[in-house]
Amino acid sequence: MECKDIRKLLSPFVDNELGAHDAFTVAEHLEVCTPCQREMETLRRFDEHLRAAGHAPLEGVDEVRANILALFSPWAWARRWRGVGAAAAVLLFLVAGRQLFSAPADPEAAAFSEALIAETQLNATQPFSLAWLDPQSVQDVLRQEGLEDLPNLGPAGFHLEGARVCYPLGRVFVQLVYHSRNEEISLFVSKRWNRPLSGISKQEGFTIVPLGLRAVFLVSRESLENLVDVRQLAEEEISALSA
Amino acid sequence: MRSRVSFEKEAIPHLEALLRTAVRMSGDRARAEDAVQETYLRAWRSFRTYQPETNCRAWLFRILLNVLKKAAGKKRRDPLAEAEDVEGSNKVVPLFPEGEGGNRQDILAAVSHLAPEFRDVLWLVVVEGFSYKETARLLDIPMGTVMSRLYRARRELRRWLTAPVIATTERTPGHGV
Numbered sequence: 001m002e003c004k005d006i007r008k009l010l011s012p013f014v015d016n017e018l019g020a021h022d023a024f025t026v027a028e029h030l031e032v033c034t035p036c037q038r039e040m041e042t043l044r045r046f047d048e049h050l051r052a053a054g055h056a057p058l059e060g061v062d063e064v065r066a067n068i069l070a071l072f073s074p075w076a077w078a079r080r081w082r083g084v085g086a087a088a089a090v091l092l093f094l095v096a097g098r099q100l101f102s103a104p105a106d107p108e109a110a111a112f113s114e115a116l117i118a119e120t121q122l123n124a125t126q127p128f129s130l131a132w133l134d135p136q137s138v139q140d141v142l143r144q145e146g147l148e149d150l151p152n153l154g155p156a157g158f159h160l161e162g163a164r165v166c167y168p169l170g171r172v173f174v175q176l177v178y179h180s181r182n183e184e185i186s187l188f189v190s191k192r193w194n195r196p197l198s199g200i201s202k203q204e205g206f207t208i209v210p211l212g213l214r215a216v217f218l219v220s221r222e223s224l225e226n227l228v229d230v231r232q233l234a235e236e237e238i239s240a241l242s243a
Numbered sequence: 244m245r246s247r248v249s250f251e252k253e254a255i256p257h258l259e260a261l262l263r264t265a266v267r268m269s270g271d272r273a274r275a276e277d278a279v280q281e282t283y284l285r286a287w288r289s290f291r292t293y294q295p296e297t298n299c300r301a302w303l304f305r306i307l308l309n310v311l312k313k314a315a316g317k318k319r320r321d322p323l324a325e326a327e328d329v330e331g332s333n334k335v336v337p338l339f340p341e342g343e344g345g346n347r348q349d350i351l352a353a354v355s356h357l358a359p360e361f362r363d364v365l366w367l368v369v370v371e372g373f374s375y376k377e378t379a380r381l382l383d384i385p386m387g388t389v390m391s392r393l394y395r396a397r398r399e400l401r402r403w404l405t406a407p408v409i410a411t412t413e414r415t416p417g418h419g420v
Contacts, residue, residue: 011394017375053347054370
């Protein structure tokens with residue numbers, strides 16, 4: 001083989017991708033041809049530099065990793081507090097009393113409640129189905145839905161865990177997920193929802209509390225000791241922040 | 244059903260490789276992070292069908308390349324994104340460095356100036372260490388095309404890095420090898 005033919009094989013040769021016969025031919029040629037040998041050394045050296053440059057440490061990898069792992073957080077949370085459910089449900093019964101059993105007679109309201117519950121259950125069963133919004137997007141989406149800012153439930157011990165856009169029964173809602181030390185609640189907000197549910201309802205262990213026309217307050221399957229306080233605070237916040 | 248723990252254990256260690264590849268192929272850190280996040284979302288959704296003995300790294304790269312391809316299609320339709328790229332392309336003036344083949348930025352800048360089909364093959368083989376066969380599968384191209392693109396990519400890079408001055412907007416000719 002001539003040098004020009006050998007040089008075409010140098011690329012796969014340095015990658016160890018040549019068949020045994022061709023590799024032997026190239027190796028034999030390199031033994032006696034200094035220019036081709038130099039060419040091969042240049043190729044190898046260049047590869048080493050490119051590899052080193054490519055593998056240089058990237059800044060901010062830990063943050064990216066944390067952001068990705070955070071997508072799991074609702075699941076982690078749900079697993080951690082799964083056992084609390086039974087005892088807490090008794091407390092919710094005591095707090096909310098008979099209202100818990102006034103399931104909505106309105107079929108549309110019932111279907112809507114089920115849709116909200118399904119959205120909330122996604123937290124536990126399909127953590128990666130949650131596309132959490134970044135803080136700026138949360139603000140933007142909330143404004144679109146007629147709220148000037150995030151409802152602050154801090155005084156009741158709840159802090160925002162994340163926000164996402166969801167589509168219960170084909171309607172666009174913003175779901176704001178709040179956590180306290182051992183409870184989770186969601187506020188579903190949408191200016192497109194124009195009729196309130198008929199009252200507090202309970203389905204599949206979830207309690208759903210309507211908060212006027214703009215939002216529906218959903219309590220997770222773990223019941224809430226201070227349901228009345230949280231409900232009142234959420235109503236005040238939504239009323240104050242409504243544009 | 245595969246668990247979240249095993250997903251984290253098998254998939255998360257490849258995050259840095261995915262991110263550096265996404266940065267190089269998209270040319271933008273924010274877009275790269277979005278692509279990697281989307282890659283993990285998609286991977287999780289189909290993790291139940293993932294076979295443990297198969298190559299998790301190659302599987303994740305395959306997803307990433309699809310995500311990047313889709314994003315590139317959207318970007319081409321976005322005039323603002325194109326304007327950003329034109330602006331960005333004037334920032335790099337890589338010169339052939341003294342001594343051992345150049346500093347990292349020069350080499351990476353030169354790689355960025357390759358046409359995407361050459362750049363992708365070069366990156367996957369040389370930096371990420373995929374075999375020609377794996378690269379052919381990842382990019383859905385024949386192995387012969389991997390070889391020819393790699394040969395041309397190396398030739399172009401060498402030409403640029405040994406030239407006294409590199410034209411900032413010049414790109415590798417010859418698409419569709």
